[in-house]
Amino acid sequence: MRILSLLLTLLACTAQAADYPLDAPAPDGRRAGGTLTQTLPAPALIDEENKDIRRERNYPEQPPTIPHAIRGYQVDKNGNKCLSCHSRAASAKSQAPMVSITHYMDRDGQALAAVSPRRYFCNQCHVPQKDVKPLVENQFRTIDQVLQDAVQNSGQTP
Amino acid sequence: MKRLIELLRSYWGILRRPSVHYSLGFLTLGGFIAGIVFWGGFNTALEATNTEAFCTSCHEMRDNVFAELKDTIHYSNRSGVRATCPDCHVPHQWTDKIARKMQASKEVWGKIFGTINTREKFLEKRRELAEHEWARLKANDSLECRNCHNFNYMDFTRQSPRAKEMHSTALASGQATCIDCHKGIAHQLPDMHGVPGWQ
Numbered sequence: 001m002r003i004l005s006l007l008l009t010l011l012a013c014t015a016q017a018a019d020y021p022l023d024a025p026a027p028d029g030r031r032a033g034g035t036l037t038q039t040l041p042a043p044a045l046i047d048e049e050n051k052d053i054r055r056e057r058n059y060p061e062q063p064p065t066i067p068h069a070i071r072g073y074q075v076d077k078n079g080n081k082c083l084s085c086h087s088r089a090a091s092a093k094s095q096a097p098m099v100s101i102t103h104y105m106d107r108d109g110q111a112l113a114a115v116s117p118r119r120y121f122c123n124q125c126h127v128p129q130k131d132v133k134p135l136v137e138n139q140f141r142t143i144d145q146v147l148q149d150a151v152q153n154s155g156q157t158p
Numbered sequence: 159m160k161r162l163i164e165l166l167r168s169y170w171g172i173l174r175r176p177s178v179h180y181s182l183g184f185l186t187l188g189g190f191i192a193g194i195v196f197w198g199g200f201n202t203a204l205e206a207t208n209t210e211a212f213c214t215s216c217h218e219m220r221d222n223v224f225a226e227l228k229d230t231i232h233y234s235n236r237s238g239v240r241a242t243c244p245d246c247h248v249p250h251q252w253t254d255k256i257a258r259k260m261q262a263s264k265e266v267w268g269k270i271f272g273t274i275n276t277r278e279k280f281l282e283k284r285r286e287l288a289e290h291e292w293a294r295l296k297a298n299d300s301l302e303c304r305n306c307h308n309f310n311y312m313d314f315t316r317q318s319p320r321a322k323e324m325h326s327t328a329l330a331s332g333q334a335t336c337i338d339c340h341k342g343i344a345h346q347l348p349d350m351h352g353v354p355g356w357q
Contacts, residue, residue, distance in 0.1 A: 052319040068320060072230055074342055079350030083357040084339075085320075090355070095323070114357060 048128040054097075055129070058142055063125035064097075070128055075121055082122045083115065204259065210242040216269060219243070222280050226345045246302045246344065247291070254298075285348035292337055300336035307336070 023035045034040045048069040055065055073081035085094035088104070103119040104112050141149075177185060206212060214220040224243070227233045232241040249255050267273075274280040274287075295302065309329065314322040328334040339355070341347060350356035 050318045068318060072343060074347050077349075079342070079347050079353075079356050081342075084355050087357055096320075 046130045046132055049131055058140065066126050066128040068128070070123075075123065080115075080120065080122070087115065204255075207259070208244045208248055208255075210244070213243040218269070218274050218280065222274075222277065223345045230344050232344050241306070241344075245305070249298070249301065250305055281348075288341075288345075288348050292341065295337040296335060303336040303340075 023037050026034050026036050026038075048071070049067065050069045052068050054067055057064060070082075075082060083099070084090055085096040086099050088098055090096070091098035099115060099119075101111075103115050106112060106116055107118065180188075210224075214224045232246075234240075248258055272279075274283050309325075312325060314326055317325065324334075324339065328338075329336075341350075341353070
């Protein structure tokens, strides 16, 4: 025990001797500025986009994002507020897009009467969006852009 | 029985006889003042039971429904206007309020016998309790919602497209009332199997 404390003191001394910054500046990633020990004020919350206009999908299999606010929508074993509009039965009345047929299948592709339990929790894949500057730069290009570039590079006209 | 009738008859005699010791002025004025005191006292007591502090003085309310309310927009929001328990659960008009208060004597019974004195008991009973509230709001056309949310002053241009669509059709024509769609906005929902509009 004594040896350990001695060792720790020695370590602290060498750290200080090397002028090692104990309160190092934080990496300028998602949390720009400040040091590791500093607590910065949280950025202001921004409302979910609520325009009800369908957004383009970046690739065909992308789960569509939710174009409206979902504050307080209860989705648990007691009930699913999303399905009040998006279920097969409700979509005619609400004019909301019906959840895809794949959601009514078990994993073997067998059709079910109701939404499959593995697809029941909407927010696992579908999320609302906020109009904010991305925290991390993203260089994603859609397949259309990739194909367009490939055609242009090969010198052909599409 | 005979003695009881005899007793009542003697009291009736006293009531019928004109006052001997007290003046008419004292009796009328005294009656008037006593009336104010009794009526004021009754209403004060009634209003005291009509506050959030009173509702949440029982752990059944404080730890279940009130705790759930705190997350919702009726408790915490940008403008700081909020609804308290009686705003939604007690009618504002006097006669309706008294009727509701008489029904609420059942809740005193429940409190005394611990009908929902644990979380488990509460969750088991939640569907029944919720159905009572849904039925009440359905029957009075969501009166307690409309005490604040007046349809005549809704600006559809300030509503989201979905809200506008529903409010200008189903709600405007009276096909639906607030509670038909807005269940579980202030508290969590019970098992919703078999409730219209729910899966």
